[in-house]
Amino acid sequence: MHGLGKFCREREAAVAERRQILDGAMASLGQTADPQTDAAIKLVAWVTHGVLRPSGDDFAMLRLVLLALLPQIGGILLMVGRSAMRPGAS
16 A cells, blocks of 8 residues: 555645634634525614614524423414304304
8 A cells, every 4th residue: 555645635735724723613603694684683682772782692592492382382372372262152
């Protein structure tokens, strides 16, 4: 077996360097990937005159809570609506 040659090592180094640049660019893009979150942060800060400054993680957790609760609330509303429409219901 032969070891890696000079050109192979140079190419591997170039690939590794480009990969680091790409990973850095992807990380910075991932932080601002949700423009709605940035707009919501600015809106809350503006409405509260800077008293509240939520982070992107705060809105991510709020979105998660809403995704879990809204279907449940919808089911409860359907249940109440159907029971109110039954004949003889008061």
